[in-house]
Amino acid sequence: MASFKRHQQNKDVPYSEGCGGIMWDCWGGSAGINWAIRKLDQIDREKKKK
Incomplete structure (x- = not known):
């Protein structure tokens, strides 16, 4: 998730x-x-079921 968070600010930046x-x-x-x-x-x- 860290990679997602790091790049989230760039989601609308044109290539x-x-x-x-x-x-x-x-x-x-x-x-x-x-x-x-x-x-x-x-x-x-699934962990809670165990």
């Missing part, structure tokens, strides 16, 4: 203005963050 927007997309962008949050929630739920 022509530097690599920040590219890195945001490389890390999965907003969809990647949402997936990671859902995955962490799933792992937490």
